[in-house]
Amino acid sequence: xxxxxxxxxxSAEEAAAERTWAGRSFRPNVDILEREDELLVVADxxxxxxxxxxxxxxxxxxxxxxxxxxxxxxxxxFLLREYAVGDYYxxxxxxxxxxxxxxxxxYADGVLTLRLPKAEALxxxxxxxxxx
Amino acid sequence: xxxxYRPQRYPLHQLRDEMDRLLMGxxxxxxxxxxxxxxxxxxxxxxxxPDALLVEMEVPxxxxxxxxxxxxxxxxxxxxxxPDGPDEGVIYHRRERPVGPMAxxxxxxxxxxxxxxxxxxxxxxxxxxxxxxxxxxxxKVNVTVG
Numbered sequence: 001x002x003x004x005x006x007x008x009x010x011s012a013e014e015a016a017a018e019r020t021w022a023g024r025s026f027r028p029n030v031d032i033l034e035r036e037d038e039l040l041v042v043a044d045x046x047x048x049x050x051x052x053x054x055x056x057x058x059x060x061x062x063x064x065x066x067x068x069x070x071x072x073x074x075x076x077x078f079l080l081r082e083y084a085v086g087d088y089y090x091x092x093x094x095x096x097x098x099x100x101x102x103x104x105x106x107y108a109d110g111v112l113t114l115r116l117p118k119a120e121a122l123x124x125x126x127x128x129x130x131x132x
Numbered sequence: 133x134x135x136x137y138r139p140q141r142y143p144l145h146q147l148r149d150e151m152d153r154l155l156m157g158x159x160x161x162x163x164x165x166x167x168x169x170x171x172x173x174x175x176x177x178x179x180x181x182p183d184a185l186l187v188e189m190e191v192p193x194x195x196x197x198x199x200x201x202x203x204x205x206x207x208x209x210x211x212x213x214x215p216d217g218p219d220e221g222v223i224y225h226r227r228e229r230p231v232g233p234m235a236x237x238x239x240x241x242x243x244x245x246x247x248x249x250x251x252x253x254x255x256x257x258x259x260x261x262x263x264x265x266x267x268x269x270x271x272k273v274n275v276t277v278g
Binding site for chain 1: 186190
C-alpha cells in the first residue's frame with residue numbers, strides 16, 4: 001500500500017561484491033561532505049546499535065556494514081508493512097588520499113558519521129612569502 | 133470516477149479488488165499525497181496485538197523535540213522534522229538523506245485510548261504504542277449451559 005510519496009529504503013542491489021550470508025540488506029542513504037581538511041560520510045542506519053556497525057577502509061575502499069537485528073517477531077500480526085528490517089551494506093571508492101589511521105566513527109540516533117581526515121600532503125597549505 | 137469491474141469469470145480478482153478497497157479505507161492514506169507543509173510521507177509498519185496497535189517508523193537523526201504526534205478520533209498524525217546538515221564551508225558530493233518536514237496520517241482500524249498512547253525513539257526507530265479502547269478489546273464470552 002505504498003504510494004509514490006512514500007519514502008522507502010532502497011535495497012542494496014548495487015553492492016559490488018555478493019555476500020555469503022543470508023538475509024536482506026539495504027543500501028543506506030548517505031550524505032558525503034567535503035571540508036578543507038576532511039571528508040564526512042553520514043549514513044542513515046536506523047535500528048543498528050553502535051557495536052553492530054563495522055567500518056573498514058582498505059586500498060581506498062570504504063565499507064560500511066551495519067546489522068539491524070530483527071525486532072518484529074514479538075509484535076503480533078502485521079496490518080501494514082511498508083518496509084523491512086535487515087542489514088545495511090555499502091561501499092565507496094575514496095579517491096582522495098585519506099589518513100587511514102585517523103578515521104573516526106560516531107553513532108547517534110540511527111545516524112553513523114564517519115570522519116576521514118585528508119592526508120597531510122593534500123591539505124591546503126598557506127605558504128608565507130618572506131621578504132628578502 | 134468510473135468504477136469498472138472485471139468480468140464475472142474472474143471472481144477472485146473482483147474479491148481481491150474489493151478487499152484492497154476495504155483495507156485502503158482503514159490504513160491507507162487519509163489524504164492524497166503529503167500534508168501541506170510536508171515534503172514526503174515516511175514509510176510505516178503497523179501491527180495489531182490483542183490489547184494495542186503498534187506503529188513503527190524509521191526516523192534517523194530525529195530528536196524527540198523534532199517529532200509531533202497527535203491522535204484525534206481514529207486518526208494518528210505523525211509529523212517529523214528531519215534535521216538538515218551543515219551548509220557553510222562544505223561541498224556536498226552526495227545528498228541522499230531526506231531532510232525537512234514530513235508527515236503521515238494513519239486511519240486506525242479500531243478505537244484507541246488516546247490518553248495512554250506512548251512513543252519512544254531508540255537508535256533512530258520511532259515506536260508508538262496505541263492501547264485499544266476497552267470497547268475494542270477482545271472479550272471472552274462464557275456460554276452457560278441452560
